[in-house]
Amino acid sequence: MKYFYKTLVLLLLTSLSTVAQKSITLDEIWTGAFRTQGMDELNALTTKNQYTVLNYNANTRSMQIDLFDYATLGKISTLIDTKDFPVLRGIDSYSFNAKEDKILIANNSEQIFRHSFTADYFIYDLSLKTLTKIGENKIQEPTFSPDGFKVAYAFQNNLFVYDVQSKAHTQITTDGKKNAIINGITDWVYEEEFAFVRAFDWNKSSDKLGFIRFDESEVPEFSMDVYAGGLYPSQAVFKYPKAGEKNATVSLHLFDLKTSKTQKVDLSNYNDFYIARLQWTNDANVLSAQVLNRHQNNLDLLFIDGANASKKVVLNETDKAYVDVTDNLTFLKDNSFIWTSEKDGYNHIYHYTKEGKLKKQVTNGNWEVTAYYGYDEKSKKIFYQSVENGSINRDVYSIGIDGKGKKRLTSLTGTNNATFSPNFEYFINSYSSASKAPIYTLNTSKKGEVVKEIVSNTALENKLSQYDLPSKEFTVIKTEKGIELNTWVIKPKNFDVDKKYPVLMYQYSGPGSQEVANKWNSYNDYWFMMLAQQGYVVVCVDGRGTGFKGATFKKCTYKELGKYEVEDQIDAAKVLGTYSYVDKDRVGIFGWSFGGFMASNCLFQGADVFKTAIAVAPVTSWRYYDSVYTERYMQTPQENASGYDNNSPINHVNKLKGNFLLVHGTADDNVHVQNSMEMIEALIQANKQFDWAIYPDKNHGIYGGKTRLQLYTKMTNFLLEKL
Known part of the structure; x- marks a missing residue:
């Protein structure tokens, strides 16, 4: 009997171990197996202390705009259900008129570029329960007039x-x-x-x-x-x-x-x-x-x-x-206005009179305001989000318009984002961190106290526990130049400090961007964890030029895109190479778009540091990119030819020593495939061997059908073979 129990325990432990070591697959990542639950199309009303959410009913295969009460979270009613209107085959997006007695609904949307689209639009009258289509054609950007009697489009x-x-x-x-x-x-x-x-x-x-x-x-x-x-x-x-x-x-x-x-x-x-x-x-x-x-x-x-x-x-x-354009311009009742600016070196909130005279710099400090939520006329408070609790974190705050009485309204360290009720008594907080899946709670605006949980992702967390996933560790790398750079590291779960591991570095590095952030997993994060399960250490470093650490750190790359950013990735790789557990001869780098520009540059200019690089949809010369973005950071090629040419990877192909995979979509309206075609020709004429993949009719995101699965399979196999 004793032997039987010992055998049973061993079998159970073996079974648990097998479950715990379940491996992530690319198929799971790209078929949505790890998708989070949220609050789709969350829309705070302005005339009532209520909010709406767009829901889907799998049984009836219909969509509903549901109305909820902020104070109780109780569902008040379903405003519209598509099953009652056969002409309405789904709801892509919706908006209310000012009185909130009519809803403008988009259906059958057809994408044009990144943000633009045409769609069939309908007006739903909440009192009459009638649905009226705006004309016979697909239109763009219909918008109610404030009185609700007209729609411009x-x-x-x-x-x-x-x-x-x-x-x-x-x-x-x-x-x-x-x-x-x-x-x-x-x-x-x-x-x-x-x-x-x-x-x-x-x-x-x-x-x-x-x-x-x-x-x-x-x-x-x-x-x-x-x-x-x-x-x-x-x-x-x-x-x-x-x-x-x-x-x-x-x-x-x-x-x-x-x-x-x-x-x-x-x-x-x-x-x-x-x-x-x-x-x-x-x-x-x-x-x-x-x-x-x-x-x-x-x-x-x-x-x-x-x-x-x-x-x-x-x-x-x-x-x-x-100068960065602000989206936070808000006019108050007296036509004085709120404005955000980084003119003191950090992005902060300012209050001006209607004549443009400064009344008060409302927030100040060596940290950035990252979102402006609104102003409550009754309490005279401004609500905002900032990185005061560390540049990788986000918290919600309130402060008097006179700059006094600042209060942190969120307590959990990570990324917090608020949707406030119209009377500013409550806010719905969405919170996540690198170790906590998104959770939505109702909070009071006075003290930030949690009233009730609305949505959690416990089921996803339980599912992921079967995989025994590695964690994302946050640290700071200090380069030989003395520059401190935010960093995260993903190590294999069975990490052995006495072993030598290959390293894949991931970055984006574009001006004002951030990849090292304390928030829940992206699709790429699951891929990185999959690579960690196969014995890789994955590292991400936000170098100079990235955001939320002040204007000086962000704008030092002005007129020299690709110079300091590349130096920082190379220098960070050198620091990593000194770690006892890193195989310094097996360091690779991966990036997309600006990150592809960076990955290419790092492999070419850091040929003795990087063994392998994957560049997806890269800019290869800023001469090929658009005027507004490029000139903001570089001025024009006529004014700054050396800044354009000295830092473009296309001009450094002769330095290539390692393994290079270049990927692009032919229908990329943003970073044109011309960039990669010119790079390919330069590599050919430099007699360099490399790998490349072109995706027909795919845009900058390179997706659709099995595309992402095929691409990430290719990239995985390339790393397994070349790194």
């Missing part, structure tokens, strides 16, 4: 207004033409680099529209072959201003719905400029616009009089490198 590069009651469409502009004139919608480079698509806005009294017009007639065209299985390829042709080339000519216009007349704002005192943002103030006759010079080191906040289109500069910001 774009169609085929022109602006229209739809009357909700009469269902009549009024055309505002008539000169829109593909690859020539765009009204109210941004061009490719604005969308990609200024990150907005809707270039029009309603005033508060719903009788005026401000909009930007883009004349891209003289912008050079870029074309991409599209194969799509046809007998003959077709071509996608679009305007793409590369560094130093002609940009679209932009102009600012005001349309008066009462008179049906359009006025042009006189911006003739600016030359070769950008209108990076436009937004009506709380004064129905005053439109604001953020105007940048081409170098992006001078920004004017303009107030434009809607009656006569006259303008005045209310605020000016300059920088020896570049």
